[in-house]
Amino acid sequence: MEELRERIEKLINDKYGVKAEVVWAAVPPEVKGDYATNIALRIAKQVGRSPRDIAMEIVAEMTPEYDLEVAGAGFINVSWSAKKLWRKLDVEWSDQYGNNKDGEGKMALVEFPSVNLAKPYSVGHLRPGTQGWATKKLFEANGWKVVTDNHLGDAGTPFGIWAVGFLESGKTLEETTVYDLGKIYIDMKARLKTEEDVGEDGLAKRVQDWLMKLEAKDEKAIEFAEAFRRISLEHVHGVMQRMGIATDYEYGESFYVEKGKELVEKYLGEGKFVKNADGSVICELDGFEIPMLVLKSNGAALYATTDLGCMAYRAERWHPDKVVYCAGAEQKFYFEQLFAMGKKLGFEQENIHLWFGMIDQLNEAGKREKMSSRKGVVLMEEMLDDAERRVRSEFGKDLDKEDVRKIAVGAIKYSDFIGDRKTGILYDPEKIFALTGCSGPFCQYAVVRMKRIIEKYDNEKESEAWSEDYDFEAEKEVIKKLIEFPQLIKTTMDSLEVHKIAGYAFDLAQIMNRYYERTEIGGAEKEIRGARLTVIKRAAAVLTRALDVLGVEIPKQM
RNA sequence: GCACCCGUAGCUCAGCGGAUUAGAGCACUAGUCUUCGGAACUAGGUGUCACAGGUUCGAAUCCUGUCGGGUGUACCA
Secondary structure (H helix, E strand, O other): OHHHHHHHHHHHHHHHOOOOOOOOEEOOOOOOOOEEEOHHHHHHHHHOOOHHHHHHHHHHHHOOOOEEEEEOOOEEEEEOOHHHHHHHHHHHOOOOOOOOOOOOOOEEEEEOOOOEOOOOOEHHHHHHHHHHHHHHHHHHHOOOEEEEEOOOEOOOHHHHHHHHHHHHHOOOOOOOOHHHHHHHHHHHHHHHHHHHHOOOOHHHHHHHHHHHHHHOOOHHHHHHHHHHHHHHHHHHHHHHHHHOOOOOEOOOHHHHHHHHHHHHHHHHHOOOOEEOOOOOEEEOOOOOOOOEEEEOOOOOOOHHHHHHHHHHHHHHHHOOOEEEEEOOHHHHHHHHHHHHHHHHOOOOOEEEEEOOOOEEEEOOOOOEEEOOOOOOOOEHHHHHHHHHHHHHHHOOOOOOHHHHHHHHHHHHHHHHOOOOOOOOEEOOHHHHOOOOOOOHHHHHHHHHHHHHHHHHHOOOOHHHOOOOOOOOHHHHHHHHHHHHHHHHHHHHHHHOOOHHHHHHHHHHHHHHHHHHHHOOOOOOOHHHHHHHHHHHHHHHHHHHHHHHHHOOOOOOOO
16 A cells, blocks of 8 residues: 555656645445545646546556556545455554554653542543543553643632631531532532622632631641642542542642742743732733733732643653643633743743533433533542443343443443544433443443453464465455554544544444454354454454553453 | 634434545334354434535535524633
């Protein structure tokens, strides 16, 4: 294919004086041929001839060396024998198949899931975790070194809200749980909203007072903050462990408060920031009507302050080439400002806001609406429990605990990758926990089934010995799919559209299910069986790797 | 007001560096069963690709406008 591509590119250059890249695309199954290029259509205008004529001429030059055919408006379709395709796959195959070294020597910092410690981990924070983890995996598959950081929401207003609410609750720190914290947070938020609506600010002031106390290192405030962090973090770790995600570091916002404030002073001194009459500090940004607020009028830090400190800390410690912030679409404007500020201040890394649509739920009227703390959210633990319950009841067998978890989490994670990450998702248990159709468990099942077949027939290394004459025609569709994989990993890296890998995994799983529905393996002659088992082994390896990028693990049985 | 995202089958969504006949899953119907693991496979679609223009030999895909939905718009994160 490479050779043919170069030949055609050379031909159109020599013959028509046009430089263009030939790209092969898979053809629809009804059409004759395996791959097609629309090169004739693309250069037709420049050449000044009809695409069909050009395609005919190209084909005439390359026949009979290659099996080419002009189709449709001027496509050039190529057919390859299954055996040739198999050889291509075989040459490229290794235990690292799919991975590449494009990112060698480069380093990325991926920030996720960045949960708010003031309330229990809810489904509202599902996407940063799943998408962030997949992004890390994707970078690694492309040869990057990756450092991950859970940028905990452990400072700022949530702390003040929690401190005020906690004192009102009358409970002691020892008897306070993460669920109490969540309840306090939600109640307080509602009260603050009511207060604001009537134009008062008594409660808001008390919240800010506690915040200031913490930043001034008041003993009581620090004690609260530490307890608050301990209670929440234990809970967060539990959920992340069940989800099968983890980060290397978890410096929270509080870690960067001081550093951020120092930098605000520094840039004020350099004239890059401006102090308002009310004491607040801003950073003017070209192209933005609204400047970036980097310090509140009462002198307290806010998100931008800690993120500034964070950006500087990371630059100094890791010198990342890219920094990926995994956070919802509603924060787009903020990140645009933050990145513009980073540029203005001379930070060199490329910043990416990996954003995603929000999670909706159906209300009583059956209408879609945003999931919000006030209306009551589904907690991650509840969701995981539900999913595991469903797995247990649907899969009658005695699955061990770990397999149940993997299947449940596989369903949840995969459902996040069915659509583009920018598209919002609907929290519908029927879809999130889907065990059939386009789902995680469908893909997991395909791998488990393949492994069983391999184990059953591969006990005497039969896969190593098959007849040289075997034509691989029955495996052609599988082989073509496997050939696509390395390129998919590369192109997904450009767009960070991980859902394309999920689509690939589903296609491959479906192809495999169809494959052994109509192809005999156990009953095949020994010389053929070995070849078929080898293809199945490779398909299992590729599907496992694709799912691994998504963070979907393979259970031992299901 | 301005900015960004979205509008494709009953539902949930792919497809959008233009191109061979617009696809999946769910749901529904009918099949395939001495299972190399049937949690599977096969067959079944009357879709104004929101609407209207434009560019093009060719537009769901690119451009402009309109309508509808969502989000954001400095002391929240």
